[in-house]
Amino acid sequence: MNPQPLHTGLGLRRGLLPELLSMQPGAVDFLECAPENWIGVGGVFGQGLAQLAERFAIACHGLSLSLGGTAPLDLDFLGQTRQFLDRHQVRLYSEHLSYCSDDGHLYDLMPIPFTEQAVRHVAARIRQAQDVLGRRIAVENISYYAAPYQAMSELDFIRAVLDEADCDLLLDVNNVFVNACNHGYDAEAFLAGIPRARVVGMHVAGHYDEAEDLKVDTHGAPVKEAVWQLFAQACQRFGVQPTVLERDFNYPPLDELLAETAHIRVLQQSHGAPCHA
Incomplete structure (x- = not known):
């Protein structure tokens, strides 16, 4: 028996745990969590995760693998992550194309230089x-606001990493929109340049409009109409992929979040052809 398809999801945050536990079956297809925030967690939070994972x-x-870093990968953490993924039968695991450590955790996602050497290193x-x-x-x-060095475009860098590593892409549509505004490129052309076969999931989220040419990726507000429009175009190109609504703070009532996840489903059904996801 094949598992149910993952189409529409919501970020599993500790601050939302009571509301998520009250959700009706079928409200969303799946929940997405950062494994490092839940590995080894017991008590009320651990019980809550176990209950949600049953439903x-x-x-x-992931948040802290630091794929672009220079320190060796944390093999103990990777082992714990594998156990977590196996325990919860996780079909989609993603990490950020960034680094977040340098003699300690930086608590931020830092951009990698867009160079051939960096491609080989991170791949x-x-x-x-x-x-x-x-x-x-x-x-x-x-999303990034200053690049350490760009010998190639962001799009070319991402394509090169995907090819060299033979891995997949989680397409964050809001990040495409934010970066396009901040760095002056065409978001639609960016989507057109991403290989269809590499995309296995998407994210949508809210951002803050600091200025016409400065958007800040906050995950703390509703998704803006321009991002919904770009997501519709992404569905046209990549089909119906597992898509998560990310909200990290300023939590509204659950009904408002579920209205946004319902809008994801509407756009998937109206613009995207079914995919293998």
Whole structure:
């Protein structure tokens, strides 16, 4: 018996745990969590996760693997992550195409230089992570506000990493919109340049309009209409992929979040052809 398809999901945050536990079956297809925030967690939070995992499929989106970093990958953490993914039968695990450590955790997602050397470096680390985890992973295009060095475009860098590592892409549509505004490129052309076969999931989220040419990726507000329009175009190109609504703070009532996840489903059904997801 094949598992149910993962189409529409919501981020599993501790601040939302009571509301998520009250959700009716079928309100969303799956929940997405950061495994490092839940590995080894017991008590009320651990019980809440266990209850949700019985009712909803779980996807995982990591925060601290630091694929672009220079320190060796944390093999103990990767082992714990593999156990977590196996325990919860996770079908989609993704991480950020960034680094977040340098002699300690930086608590931010820092951009990688867009160079051939960086492509080879991060791709080797992705391959190592996939070997230890025993599964393919997807990397996410991040939002960034200054680039350390650009010998190639963001799009060319992402394409090169996907090819060199032979991994998948979690397409964050809001990050495409934010970066296009902040760095002056065409968001639709960016989507057109992403290989269809690499995309295995998507994210949508809210951002803050600091200025016409400065958007800040906050995950703390409703999704804006321009991002919904770009998501519709992404559905046209990549089909119906597992898509998560990310909300990290300023939590509204659950009904408002579920209205946004319902809008994801509407756009998927009206613009996207079914995919293998």
